[in-house]
Amino acid sequence: MSLPLPFTKRFAELTVLRAALLTRRVISAVTEISKHDATPVTMADFGAQALIMAALHGTIPGYGYVGEEDAETLRKDEALAKTVFELVREIGDEFAKHEVVNADEDLGVRRLPGVTSQAEMLDLLDLAGRGTPGPKGRYWVMDPVDGTATFLKGQQYAISLALVEDGKEVLSVVCYPNLSLDDGVVSETGVDKTGCGVMLSTIRGEGTEYRKLSTEYSLGPFRKLDRFPVPTSLADLRLVDCLASKSSRLDIAEALAKQLGALPFPGIDLWSSHVRYGALMLGEGEQGKHIMIRVPVGARGDPSRAYVWDHAGSQLLYTEMGGKVTDLEGKDIDFGAGRTLAANWGLVAAPEGVHGEILSLVRELIAKDSKQ
Known part of the structure; x- marks a missing residue:
């Protein structure tokens, strides 16, 4: 029906x-x-x-x-x-x-x-x-x-x-x-x-x-809500994260913040996944200056710990405002791969105008970390 x-x-x-x-x-x-x-x-x-x-x-x-x-x-x-x-x-x-x-x-x-x-x-x-x-x-x-x-x-x-x-x-x-x-x-x-x-x-x-x-x-x-303006400087960005998270590489997120000059880290600390997405869109988030990354703890290929209900809906709201969400390989998020986001690895959410640059920086940090 x-x-x-x-x-x-x-x-x-x-x-x-x-x-x-x-x-x-x-x-x-x-x-x-x-x-x-x-x-x-x-x-x-x-x-x-x-x-x-x-x-x-x-x-x-x-x-x-x-x-x-x-x-x-x-x-x-x-x-x-x-x-x-x-x-x-x-x-x-x-x-x-x-x-x-x-x-x-x-x-x-x-x-x-x-x-x-x-x-x-x-x-x-x-x-x-x-x-x-x-x-x-x-x-x-x-x-x-x-x-x-x-x-x-x-x-x-x-x-x-x-x-x-x-x-x-x-x-x-x-x-x-x-x-x-x-x-x-x-x-x-x-x-x-x-x-x-x-x-x-x-x-x-x-x-x-x-x-x-x-x-x-x-x-x-x-x-x-208006669509995001293009950020004038990467240093103006703030990272939204959760310091209590045990499933995400906070060290890599903090390294990104330092590289961007987007300190302190995190700019906003929130527990709920959907509320973190909300921070990308609401209040000062309407200015398009908030970003979010998730680098999973563990090895690439480990079973996903990201559940579809923690992300579905919020990503559409964000992209309708001019945000872009992909995984760490640049692929769109697939909500049809089971109860987890099994077809994707990690996440980068940022305004369209800077998403590609943020994704590249995160991938460089991951590559550097893997050599240590």
């Missing part, structure tokens, strides 16, 4: 908004649950993905679904599953009472489907959590709470939803429910105390839209 992209985008925006409101509900009283890899996952993770999947599966069936969470933990804990279901149903019912404010005569978006039973919720979680993207067809890629560690601290996190076709992003919505830009920069401590943060959305080829969200169950107006 294929629906017009403007309808699909509006529907995706409302879907992400509903999930964001759920996460805001639990942010101050969240229960942490252990996963096999010791990454914290929360009731907000399960609840947000369940609401997203209910909307997608109930409105646009027939596509594939790929999400971070499955229902394994909830199936082993009946009390927890019941608590999550009650939260999902509560938010779904509340959102339905206010959906008239989001009705759109032209796009025809009326009501988002909810979750009708605990068993349905578990099945929907498994449908995405066990999904695997392929090189052909359409599928939704979602990250219900990217940045659970900082979410638990009341800092920055993101909710992402991307429509991918034949391995390429077609449509994207990313919400940063805690983000305030009052200080002009994306930071962990720049928290929106009264609203629901910021939402970015796009259809490929149509530019990136920006919304400042309230908590009033509505999307509100948007503005189109």
Whole structure:
């Protein structure tokens, strides 16, 4: 079933908004649950993905679904599953009472489907959590709470939803429910105390839209973000990174910063992958002076540790503003190679006008490192 992209985008925006409101509900009283890899996952993770999947599966069936969470933990804990279901149903019912404010005569978006039973919720979680993207067809890629560690601290996190076709992003919505830009920069401590943060959305080829969200169950107006100007000097650039990362060569990123004169390193330090992309585009990032590189720890050819849901959607938003994203070999990112970015090695994100130069410098640093 294929629906017009403007309808699909509006529907995706409302879907992400509903999930964001759920996460805001639990942010101050969240229960942490252990996963096999010791990454914290929360009731907000399960609840947000369940609401997203209910909307997608109930409105646009027939596509594939790929999400971070499955229902394994909830199936082993009946009390927890019941608590999550009650939260999902509560938010779904509340959102339905206010959906008239989001009705759109032209796009025809009326009501988002909810979750009708605990068993349905578990099945929907498994449908995405066990999904695997392929090189052909359409599928939704979602990250219900990217940045659970900082979410638990009341800092920055993101909710992402991307429509991918034949391995390429077609449509994207990313919400940063805690983000305030009052200080002009994306930071962990720049928290929106009264609203629901910021939402970015796009259809490929149509530019990136920006919304400042309230908590009033509505999307509100948007503005189109300008395309990046060409940086006048590489020394004006700032690197966005995560000093807590154990999967990326921070030493090479810092060496690049020193070579460019782009100090201190990192210019912006953020935990969530999608929030780091957000820093490339928002606040002072709108000036096109922020870049990001990822040189994986380990040998070339090691299994990828980069998951599709940590990148899908944000890259389309960035390229619609005049950014360019490739891997370290200069290849486009392939979102159809499985649950990881297995067809790519590393990443360079920079404005189009300087991407080639940045990529060359990073490759020189990698070559120099390999000889040591």
